[in-house]
Amino acid sequence: MGSNARSAITASCNEKTGSFELKFNGKASVATLSPVLYYDGEWLAEQTGEVVFTGVRKARGGHFEGNPLLPGEHEAITKIFAVTRGDARFEVHLHAVTFPSLDCVYFHGSIAGAGPRFDKIVGYIDLGVPGNVRGYRYFHGSEAKDTSTGGDGTAVDFFICHQNSFHDSAASPVLPDNDRLRITYLLADLERGKDGNPACAALVPVNRWGQRTLIRCCSILGLPHGAKLVSGTHVDGDTYENMAGGILAFGDDPVVLSTRVFETYMQLIGRQHALRWYKEFPVMFEYIGFCTWNTFVQRVSHALMEELCKANFTATSGSTRFKYLIMDDGWQSTSAYPFDGPADPAINFRGKNFLQRFEANHKFPGGLEAINRLLREQYGFRWWGVWHEVTGYWQGIAKNSPLLREYHFVTNMGHITPDPRDAKGYKFWIDYYAYMRRAGVDMVKIDNQSSLGRILDGVGPVDALIEAYYLMQQGAAAAHNITILNCMAQASDCKIHWTRSNVARITGDFAPGDVHVMKKQVRQGIYQALFFAQFCWPDDDMFYTTGECKPLALLHMVSGGPVYVTDEVGKTDGKMVARMCFEDGRVPRLDVPAMPTVDCIFEDSDRSAPVKAWSYHDLDGWGRVYYYLVMNDTVDGHPVEASIGLDDMGAARFLPTPEGSKAPPAKRWPEAYVLADITDVPAPAGARVEVLEPGRRSTPIPLGDAEARYHVLSPVVHGISILGVDEAWNGTKALASATWQGQATLVLCPAYAGTLRFFAMPGVEVTATDAAGTPLRVLDAVPAGGDGSRGTVYRLAVGKIPITLRIK
Known part of the structure; x- marks a missing residue:
C-alpha cells in the first residue's frame, strides 16, 4: 500500500571479507548475514569452521522471480x-533482495549440491542484533512460562516451527534472548534520523517451498545472539534445497508498515487474495449473537437449549435482538457423547475423545433439525451455527468409526485426520457440511486450527499440506455457502491460507470472573490486530452481559469485528445488549479493525503504560469520526494515567477505507475535534467533553485497576460537532448521513431513532426542525466545563425522518 519514490535503504557486501551491511536513512540496521545448518546430526556455522565464505554475486532486475505482483526494480x-x-561438499547461497520502491529486503537461502543426506538438514539465516533500535514489540506463539534453555536447545527441536493456538505480545527495550520464544512478527522502534521523524522496522517470517519459518531471538550453543529466520521442514526422504527466510521492511509508522509488509509477503507468495480487503465480511456478523460455550460447556442439549431460549431470548427475559446463535462443543457424536448413548463422563473432551459419526449425539433426539426449528420458528433467529474442531474432533476420527470405510484419512502421531494429499479428504468435508446444511446450519466455528502443523508434521512439506487442507475444508464450506468463524488459529501458517473466510479469534478464551485473564484478552485484542487484521476481521471472543465485563464490551465496540455474548441461563442483561446494537440487532460496527495507537505500541502496558486503541466511522457528508479506547491493563493494577491526541493514531488515520468506496477526509485537519467520554451510555451530564485543536492533547485521564474509558472524537464543522445517538456506543452509526446545505444548514438523516447529542462551540446558536419545518424541542443543553465557556452539549429526540439543524 504505497511506495517511496526514493528509497531510504541501501545494502552492500564486501567481496573480500563478506562483511554485509544494510542501512536505513543512512544508519546501519543489519550487519550480519550468515547461515547456520543442522546437518546429519551436527551444527555447522562460520563459527564452527565448516561454513566458509567464498564470494559475492550481485544482480539487478525487474519483476522478481518473474512475479507480476512485485513490479519495479x-x-x-x-x-x-x-x-x-566429512566427505560431503556443497554450497549455501544467502540472498538479500532489496526492493527500493517498497523499502524492504527479502532474505532467503538456497543450497547447491544437495546429496542423499539432505533429508537430515535444517537451517536458519542469522541477521545478528539489529542496530539503532530503541525498543521492540514481538508477537509469539509460546507459553508465558517458557524461559530460555540457556542455549542448550536440542538440535531439530530448535527448528520445529510449531506455535500455540493463542499468541501474545510483549514490549522490550532490547532484543529478547530466549530460544524458547516462537516469534511470528517482530517490530522495532528505530532511532530518529537527522530530520527528527520517527522510524520503525518490521520482520516477518516467510512460508515458501512447503516450509514454515519462525523468528528465534537468542544465542545458542555458543553461536552469537541475534534475530534468526528459522526454516523448519524436517521430512524423511525430502531434500532441503531452500531456506524460506523472511522480509524486513522499513517505514515511519508501525501501523501503516504492518499493512505494507504483509501485503508484500502475500504478493511474494502469490496469495494476496488472502488479505482482508479482498474478502467479504459475513452479513450475519453485522448483528449481535450468542454462543453457548460458557453457558453449558459440553453439557449442551436440546432440553437445555429450550431452557436458554425461554430465559434469555424473550421480550420479558433477556433480549430479542440476537440474530444468530453458535451452539458450541457438545453436540457431536463422540467417544464421550455417543450417538445412541450413554455418555461417558470419565472422558475429558481433549483426551481420548474422537468423532464417531456425522449426526448429533443422543442429547439431541430430534437432531440438529429440531434445533433449527426451535431457533428460527420460535425465537426469530436468522442464522445459527455449530462448533467443530479442525480435524472433526479434538483427537480426530475414532478408530472404530464407520466414517473410516467411506472417506480417506491420514494417520499421524495417533491422530486420524481427513487426508489433504491430493485433496483425498475433500469428500469428508463436503458430506459433513452437506449434513449440516440440510439441518439448517448457516455457519461453523472451526476450532484448534493451530494444531494442523503438529498433526501433519512429517507427512510431507508442512506448509503445503496446511494449504491443501484449507483448500478442501474451507472450499467445501464455500460450496455449501457456510460462513466460517476461525478459532484457536493464531499460528502464522493458518491465516495466510484463508482464501474466503474473513473473521477469526485473535484473543484467548473468556474466563468469567478472572480479571487477569480479562486484561490479557483486552491486550491481545488490541495488539494482535496489528498483524492479524491484515488477513481478517478480529474476533475478541465472547463475554458476559453482567458482572465486571465492561472493558470487554468496549473492546468489542472499538474492534470492528463481531459481537457475540454468552450468559448463564436467565442472566442476559437486555439493557447491556441494547447498548451494543440497535433495535433490529445490527451492531454499530466501525469501518476498519481497531489498531493500537502508535504511542503505545512500544510501551510496556503490562507494567507501566495504558493500552490504547482506535478506529473510525466515515459518516457520509460529515467526515471521519474517531472512536478511542484507553484502559489500565497493568498486571499488578497500579494506577496509570492516559491522555488522548490525534497524533496518537498516526498516518493511518488519514488513509482511505480499504473495503469501502468512501474517500478519506477531504481536509486532514478540521478546525478542531470534540472529545467526548461515552464510557457510559446514555452519557451522564458530567461526562468529559473538551475541544482538541491540532497538536493539543486531552487533559489527563486517571485509570484505576482494569478501568477502561471510551471516547468519540468528532470534527468541528461550522461551529458544531455531531456526537451520535446517545443510547448506544458508536452512536454516529445510527445516522445514515449528515449533509451541509451551505455553511449554516445541516440535514441529518437518521437510520435509527434515539436521542441525538451534538456540541456547539461558544457563541454558536443551533435550532432544529423536522422535514416539514416544525421546530423540535431540545431535551437539554449542558454547558461544557460547567459555565459554557467551552461550548454546550445538546440532546434532541430524533426518529427515522430527516431533521435540519440551523446554525447562527
Whole structure:
C-alpha cells in the first residue's frame, strides 16, 4: 500500500571479507548475514569452521522471480558459502533482495549440491542484533512460562516451527534472548534520523517451498545472539534445497508498515487474495449473537437449549435482538457423547475423545433439525451455527468409526485426520457440511486450527499440506455457502491460507470472573490486530452481559469485528445488549479493525503504560469520526494515567477505507475535534467533553485497576460537532448521513431513532426542525466545563425522518 519514490535503504557486501551491511536513512540496521545448518546430526556455522565464505554475486532486475505482483526494480546480493562435513561438499547461497520502491529486503537461502543426506538438514539465516533500535514489540506463539534453555536447545527441536493456538505480545527495550520464544512478527522502534521523524522496522517470517519459518531471538550453543529466520521442514526422504527466510521492511509508522509488509509477503507468495480487503465480511456478523460455550460447556442439549431460549431470548427475559446463535462443543457424536448413548463422563473432551459419526449425539433426539426449528420458528433467529474442531474432533476420527470405510484419512502421531494429499479428504468435508446444511446450519466455528502443523508434521512439506487442507475444508464450506468463524488459529501458517473466510479469534478464551485473564484478552485484542487484521476481521471472543465485563464490551465496540455474548441461563442483561446494537440487532460496527495507537505500541502496558486503541466511522457528508479506547491493563493494577491526541493514531488515520468506496477526509485537519467520554451510555451530564485543536492533547485521564474509558472524537464543522445517538456506543452509526446545505444548514438523516447529542462551540446558536419545518424541542443543553465557556452539549429526540439543524 504505497511506495517511496526514493528509497531510504541501501545494502552492500564486501567481496573480500563478506562483511554485509544494510542501512536505513543512512544508519546501519543489519550487519550480519550468515547461515547456520543442522546437518546429519551436527551444527555447522562460520563459527564452527565448516561454513566458509567464498564470494559475492550481485544482480539487478525487474519483476522478481518473474512475479507480476512485485513490479519495479530489485537489487540482489548473494553471499556464497562453501560447506564441508566429512566427505560431503556443497554450497549455501544467502540472498538479500532489496526492493527500493517498497523499502524492504527479502532474505532467503538456497543450497547447491544437495546429496542423499539432505533429508537430515535444517537451517536458519542469522541477521545478528539489529542496530539503532530503541525498543521492540514481538508477537509469539509460546507459553508465558517458557524461559530460555540457556542455549542448550536440542538440535531439530530448535527448528520445529510449531506455535500455540493463542499468541501474545510483549514490549522490550532490547532484543529478547530466549530460544524458547516462537516469534511470528517482530517490530522495532528505530532511532530518529537527522530530520527528527520517527522510524520503525518490521520482520516477518516467510512460508515458501512447503516450509514454515519462525523468528528465534537468542544465542545458542555458543553461536552469537541475534534475530534468526528459522526454516523448519524436517521430512524423511525430502531434500532441503531452500531456506524460506523472511522480509524486513522499513517505514515511519508501525501501523501503516504492518499493512505494507504483509501485503508484500502475500504478493511474494502469490496469495494476496488472502488479505482482508479482498474478502467479504459475513452479513450475519453485522448483528449481535450468542454462543453457548460458557453457558453449558459440553453439557449442551436440546432440553437445555429450550431452557436458554425461554430465559434469555424473550421480550420479558433477556433480549430479542440476537440474530444468530453458535451452539458450541457438545453436540457431536463422540467417544464421550455417543450417538445412541450413554455418555461417558470419565472422558475429558481433549483426551481420548474422537468423532464417531456425522449426526448429533443422543442429547439431541430430534437432531440438529429440531434445533433449527426451535431457533428460527420460535425465537426469530436468522442464522445459527455449530462448533467443530479442525480435524472433526479434538483427537480426530475414532478408530472404530464407520466414517473410516467411506472417506480417506491420514494417520499421524495417533491422530486420524481427513487426508489433504491430493485433496483425498475433500469428500469428508463436503458430506459433513452437506449434513449440516440440510439441518439448517448457516455457519461453523472451526476450532484448534493451530494444531494442523503438529498433526501433519512429517507427512510431507508442512506448509503445503496446511494449504491443501484449507483448500478442501474451507472450499467445501464455500460450496455449501457456510460462513466460517476461525478459532484457536493464531499460528502464522493458518491465516495466510484463508482464501474466503474473513473473521477469526485473535484473543484467548473468556474466563468469567478472572480479571487477569480479562486484561490479557483486552491486550491481545488490541495488539494482535496489528498483524492479524491484515488477513481478517478480529474476533475478541465472547463475554458476559453482567458482572465486571465492561472493558470487554468496549473492546468489542472499538474492534470492528463481531459481537457475540454468552450468559448463564436467565442472566442476559437486555439493557447491556441494547447498548451494543440497535433495535433490529445490527451492531454499530466501525469501518476498519481497531489498531493500537502508535504511542503505545512500544510501551510496556503490562507494567507501566495504558493500552490504547482506535478506529473510525466515515459518516457520509460529515467526515471521519474517531472512536478511542484507553484502559489500565497493568498486571499488578497500579494506577496509570492516559491522555488522548490525534497524533496518537498516526498516518493511518488519514488513509482511505480499504473495503469501502468512501474517500478519506477531504481536509486532514478540521478546525478542531470534540472529545467526548461515552464510557457510559446514555452519557451522564458530567461526562468529559473538551475541544482538541491540532497538536493539543486531552487533559489527563486517571485509570484505576482494569478501568477502561471510551471516547468519540468528532470534527468541528461550522461551529458544531455531531456526537451520535446517545443510547448506544458508536452512536454516529445510527445516522445514515449528515449533509451541509451551505455553511449554516445541516440535514441529518437518521437510520435509527434515539436521542441525538451534538456540541456547539461558544457563541454558536443551533435550532432544529423536522422535514416539514416544525421546530423540535431540545431535551437539554449542558454547558461544557460547567459555565459554557467551552461550548454546550445538546440532546434532541430524533426518529427515522430527516431533521435540519440551523446554525447562527
